[in-house]
Amino acid sequence: MSQKIGIITFHAAYNFGSVLQAYATQQSISMLGFDVSIIDYRPKSQNDYYGKLYRTSFGIKPFIKDLMMVPARSERLIRRNRFEAFIKEHLSLTEERFTFPDELNKIADTFDVFVSGSDQIINKHSNELQNENWSAMNPYLLTFTTRKKITYASSPSSMSDEELQNIVEPLKRFDFISAREEDAAVKISHLTGKKVPNVLDPTLLLSKENWLKVSEGASIRSLPHDFVLYYSLDGTNKVAKRVTTLRNIAKSLNVPVLVITPFAYVPSDKYLINDHSFGPSEFIQAINNASLVITDSYHGTLFSLNLGTPFLSISSGSGSSTRKDQVLSRLHLSDHIVGSLEDSVSKLSKGNFSEDKDYRQLLDKLRQESVSYLSNSLKYES
Secondary structure (H helix, E strand, O other), X not given: OOOEEEEEOOOOOOOHHHHHHXXXXXXXXXXXXXXXXXXXXXXXXXXXXXXXXXXXXXXXXXXXXXXXXXXXHHHHHHHHHHHHHHHHHHOOEEEEEEOOHHHHHHHOOOOOEEEEOOEOOOOOOOOOOOOOOXXXXXXXXXXXXXXXXXXXXXXXXXXOHHHHHHHHHHHHOOOEEEEOOHHHHHHHXXXXXXXXXXXXXXXXOOOHHHHHHHOOOOOOOOOOOOOEEEEOOOOHHHHHOOHHHHHHHHHHHOOOEEEEOOOOOOOOOOOEEEOOOOOHHHHHHHHHHOOEEEEOOHHHHHHHHHHOOOEEEEXXXXXXXXXXXXXXXXXXXXXXXXXXXXXHHHHHHHOOXXXXXXXXXXXXXXXXXXXXXXXXXXXXXX
């Protein structure tokens, strides 16, 4: 009888990266022969942040930002429904849903092994945890169980050493720890005294074929044969300043730009196609079908390189951008990094942007190493 594995992560955030990394972790473990479930833990803070079109409890700034998205209200409702449909169809959730940390005590012995991760589940500044006290992180630190504990590719993002001190003791009680970023692996290893390998984000553990299969049910709108995809996580104020540049890209390449900006509204015109209705499957198909992707997103970058779509990754070179930079450096793809949307125009105009397929062999090697680590940590018996 195969071992039962329970995963806890940000699986129900209406965020492409969160839902797709949860699916990837589930499938990667399942493909190793384990009986795997995702613990349907949806903290109130997550429901408040993602479950409402207008966030009245997060202060005036988020509320004003949401009001600026009113023109896209109907598409945002479709988007929310598509996320829930994907979660229902593709994630193997526990029968019971949990909202409060104490409720998890009842499943303390349900699984042989508990897996925490990936994503920013140990980042105090993540959307789910930023307004909570440190105890809100306990479910993801698996403090409710004494069973075998593994954290795979978890990310503290840019948390300081001082902030990490708040979670060092729970981390020490993990049997295996791995981190998504190289600097995080070094930092956590130093603080815990444990070996912490740098592993791939779980979305890179699945092949292009795996992702295209899971996205077959996409209800994607009719798009031109050729288009550029611009995917940004910035808000309306920042994105609005880039509209002229986006139009110039469309004109210079003679193709429209599909604009996917979950937190910004951009009116569509003859050059720009703005759509807020995309769910996880539609997101995958959009990246796969694009002739070029320009993105400031971590997972937008990862899916572009995994699906083999030409891409430029916008990076400030600091903060959360270093997550993308480190992955691209490991795959010898740093030449795909640009400092801004304007820089991408310059790079395209110089004609020195090419489809670099040489990273495939290296990606396969890193994928095998990460899968091997995951397999060995799950099977290891002390």
